[in-house]
Amino acid sequence: MNRFEPDPLVDGRWGGLLTAKSAPRRVLLIHEGVAVAQADVVAAGDDLWRVTVALPATVLRDGTQSLLLVADAGGPDASADMALPGSEVLSRLVLLAGRPLEQDLQAEIALIRAELDLLKREFRRLATEG
Structure with missing residues (x-):
């Protein structure tokens, strides 16, 4: 089982440290059921991977916004706006903005x-x- 330690949200970037034998093929930021950004995954040591994603301006609006960081086995043929079945939720981020x-x-x-x-x-x- 993979373990993910989220970092705080800083300057519109979010992510954390993933402990896994290998890097996921793809990590997506999901908002309202649709992938809105793809995260960068870089080696950070033995079985450690630094995951970072920039939050797009479209997710910043009044109310409560729930975001998921999801790892899947997507490749070049996978849909760019949907996570694949069997994907793993690494972390959740809830944003409250405005009124x-x-x-x-x-x-x-x-x-x-x-x-x-x-x-x-x-x-x-x-x-x-x-």
Whole structure:
């Protein structure tokens, strides 16, 4: 299993350090289900790869924007705007800009509450079984 340690977003560039036996053939930045940029991958040591991508201006707008950094086995024949099936999500980046849309924040809170309720149920189930 590959491990990815993300770096902070600096000057419109994002990425991190990937630990893997070999470099992925392609790393894409995905926004709203579409690849918006391709990341650069350079060797950074034994089984280490530095991944960096410039965020395009199109992803910077009011509201909440979710970005995925995805590695896949894409080659010259692969679609430039889509990740291939079986791709690996390396990291996620959520951007809040301008006046956040109330619906975006409510959706995020609802998701967190649902996940917390699921965890509580599982902990209770485990506590009563043992």
